[in-house]
Amino acid sequence: MKKGIIVDLKDQYIVVLTPTGEFVKGKREFDHVVGKEVLFTPYEEKKWGFSLPTVQILAPIVALLVLVFSVMAFSSFSSQKVYAYVTIDINPSIELALNGSLEVVDVIAYNNDGSTVLSRIHDWKHKDVLEVSKKIIEESEELGFLTTNQEVIVGSVIVAKDENVLLDLNQKLEQVKQNATTPIEIVQITKEEREEAVQKGVSPTTYVVEKKETQLPTSNRANSFVKEKLKEPNKEKGKQIEIQQEIQPTLKHEVKNNTPKNDWKQKEERWKEKIEKKEQKTINRQEKREQKRLERQEKREQKRLERQEKREQKRLERQEKREQKRLQRLDKKEMNEKIKVKSKHDKVENESQEDKKEQKENIETADKKGD
Secondary structure, X not given: OEEEEEEEEOOOEEEEEOOOOOEEEEEOOOOOOOOOEEEEOEOOOOOOOOOHHHHHHHHHHHHHHHHHHHHHHHHHHHHHOOOEEEEEEOOOEEEEEEOOOOEEEEEEEOOHHHHHHHOOOOOOOOOEHHHHHHHHHHHHHHHOOOOOOOOEEEEEEEOOOOHHHHHHHHHHHHHHHHHOOOOEEEEEEOHXXXXXXXXXXXXXXXXHHHHHHHHOOHHHHHHHHHHHHHOOEEOOOOEEOOOHHHHHHHHHHHHHOOOHHHHHHHHHHHHHHHHHHHHHHHHHHHHHHHHHHHHHHHHHHHHXXXXXXXXXXXXXXXXXXXXXXXXXXXXXXXXXXXHHHHXXXXXXXXXXXXXXXXXXXXXXXXXXXXX
């Protein structure tokens, strides 16, 4: 114990001036006041830190927490990482980005029709590629983009080098092909081909199919042309006829003009034809949608007019009823007034008759008295 005078008070301790002139911290008591001479115990400040046993206990817990958070972060990163792409090309061109579990993590529309289809599908996030592909095909059929016998082209791109992902994706696409009601062609696309297609702003499947068509030899294209012409029926006779003589000059002319320039022109013409057909289809669909919209608007307007006419008819009926009631009240009032007037008149007549009778009686009484 030490002795000194209190010069300052703090929450946890006091400041004491000792006889030797030192300022020392002491433990605070409830009766301490500034200026009082007291015996005090020196105040020891708490030192924050961990002892060796505490560190030994906490170290495994911290390591476990770090491991758990690392696994969670890796799992989250893995679920968002793109392992493969699947492109569905009808007229709407849509691409699905897949993670390692073949769940959809992103969707890309390569044209307006694709955006229209995607606007009707909301719950695609982290859904299985089989489920989302089925929804896209169903929505395309419902919107009129896909006819019964129209072929759907499905392309797959493997980004990550994982054989399990490749095998699982092929199995999924085969299931899509088996479950679909329309014919489906599956196309394998390389990562480089997809990048080239993205740079050109076209669907990867469309790009690969066009690329393969342009790379076909002229003789193969000519042979396919001959086969198609040989299958054409004769409309007049109702049976197939041979038209090799008609096709042979065309064949020779095509082989003769097999130059890169002509190939490029043919490719450009085909591309223009496809664009024109797509634009025409889009215009037709827009016209149909506009026609349906006008029909719906006309029906709504007709129903509105019918409702308005019914309301007006009911209003007139109510007004007529009110008028009838008003007239009935007036008739009753007039009748009551007539009855009142008649009663007054009868009362006046009765009074006048009584007066006359009374006068007459008075006169007779007077005459009797005079006699």
